[in-house]
Amino acid sequence: MGMADILRLTAVLLAAVLLQSAVMSQFPILGVTADLFLIIVVMVALSRGSMTGAMYGAVVGLLADVVFMEPLGMRVILYVAVGYGLGRFGEEFHPAGVGLLALIVVVASIITQTGYGLFVYITSPEGMFFTMLRLQIIPEALVDGLLAVPVYILLVRTRVVPGPETEVTLFS
Amino acid sequence: MSRDNETKRRFLFAALIVASLVLLTVFLREPASGTLHALRDKGAGSLTPLQSLATRAVKPFRDGYQYVGDLAGAMEENRDLKREMESLRGRVIELDEAKEENDRLKQALDFRNADIFPDGSRFVTARVIGWSPTRWQEWVRIDRGSAQGVKLNSPVVGVSPSLGDSLYGKGLVGKVVAVGENSALVQLIIDAESSVAAVAQGTRAQGIVEGTASGKLVMDYVERDQPVEVKKVVITSGSGQIYPKGIPVGIVESVGEEDVNIYKRIELRAFVDYSALEEVMVIVIESGSVQLEEQMDSVAPNEETGSGSGR
Numbered sequence: 039m040g041m042a043d044i045l046r047l048t049a050v051l052l053a054a055v056l057l058q059s060a061v062m063s064q065f066p067i068l069g070v071t072a073d074l075f076l077i078i079v080v081m082v083a084l085s086r087g088s089m090t091g092a093m094y095g096a097v098v099g100l101l102a103d104v105v106f107m108e109p110l111g112m113r114v115i116l117y118v119a120v121g122y123g124l125g126r127f128g129e130e131f132h133p134a135g136v137g138l139l140a141l142i143v144v145v146a147s148i149i150t151q152t153g154y155g156l157f158v159y160i161t162s163p164e165g166m167f168f169t170m171l172r173l174q175i176i177p178e179a180l181v182d183g184l185l186a187v188p189v190y191i192l193l194v195r196t197r198v199v200p201g202p203e204t205e206v207t208l209f210s
Numbered sequence: 211m212s213r214d215n216e217t218k219r220r221f222l223f224a225a226l227i228v229a230s231l232v233l234l235t236v237f238l239r240e241p242a243s244g245t246l247h248a249l250r251d252k253g254a255g256s257l258t259p260l261q262s263l264a265t266r267a268v269k270p271f272r273d274g275y276q277y278v279g280d281l282a283g284a285m286e287e288n289r290d291l292k293r294e295m296e297s298l299r300g301r302v303i304e305l306d307e308a309k310e311e312n313d314r315l316k317q318a319l320d321f322r323n324a325d326i327f328p329d330g331s332r333f334v335t336a337r338v339i340g341w342s343p344t345r346w347q348e349w350v351r352i353d354r355g356s357a358q359g360v361k362l363n364s365p366v367v368g369v370s371p372s373l374g375d376s377l378y379g380k381g382l383v384g385k386v387v388a389v390g391e392n393s394a395l396v397q398l399i400i401d402a403e404s405s406v407a408a409v410a411q412g413t414r415a416q417g418i419v420e421g422t423a424s425g426k427l428v429m430d431y432v433e434r435d436q437p438v439e440v441k442k443v444v445i446t447s448g449s450g451q452i453y454p455k456g457i458p459v460g461i462v463e464s465v466g467e468e469d470v471n472i473y474k475r476i477e478l479r480a481f482v483d484y485s486a487l488e489e490v491m492v493i494v495i496e497s498g499s500v501q502l503e504e505q506m507d508s509v510a511p512n513e514e515t516g517s518g519s520g521r
Contacts, residue, residue, distance in 0.1 A: 070345065085381070096230065104253040122219075173424060
């Protein structure tokens, strides 16, 4: 990975911090806020592999913990796992097509939020996991999946992730 | 992929997971005044000017967005409200009478004017500049912090001057759970970890108002033999360490009983629309206040001490 790539990834991360902290939280959809950090970790991991995915997940997770005012390290664990896991998936199967990527984001979002939910379940006095499945986890997974489409197109245009070799299709 | 490369990847993954677990453990074990908490708060605080600016810039879009969302439920709500208004008109007349009587009695007893808030209370008006990212927690970030006198555990109430003398929009919002120099985090009372000692007007039934995962307010620990009527106002009882007595919390929406529960299940409708909070008022209670000390003497254990300092 060259210096230009590192600069691009840094720029994307800074843009995500600005958008997530200043704009996204003001426009909830289905009662939830999309997780832009997760979406960029998924995109970068799928296109650049497990090593970059895990490291990028660590950096993004740390910033997300600061922006979301959460215990430092919590989102780091989740995003490192997502970055590494999807990086391996990308290396093996080379998924392409906007629809498939959006579907992967939905699954990643459900896994991440379930992990987050388990943490809350362990540390909170109230067990509210199943209520949250309906109110938070599934709606946010859908919103993340929807937002993944424009984010992917933007990342391809700015050459942060490589574009498809052929014309963009819904499912490759 | 070479074997060396594979080993390197696995090692890196394991190292990052271990490092983040260590970071998380240290963070959770250190006090709220610890180094990692301070670093996180400073980092988040550095975003305050940006969030403040963005909140103002996108306000017209946010209002428009909210307007469209509200339109959907407006017709049905309008019908219900008209019906409710009719019944409330009658109640207003009754209450006016009661208020006059109450005022007279208060004067007779030489009550202080601001009897809700302890002597020496200061009010800091703040703008909401951020919302919790998930519904696992319910908090808002405000643009006032220690530099403006905001303190940890300060109660926060709503501000809606456009609604005149109505209680709507002016109820209890929550308490400050983290303070930065120019920003603070307010845990809303609809947060599942929030608890507020409260009393229902009329029968004076005492209980604890708690948030739920679904965002509703529930008044718990009210004995089944205690009568509680629908549409009665619930106010803070002042028997905790944090909220002064008399702040409106909500209106009793339903009262239920279950065979397996020794307490009633009372659902409240809050006076504040927490999804549309724009401005709030932080009540800074100076230490040494007579009323506060009186309240501290009657502290009930496990009330109003919901966690949050760690956030």
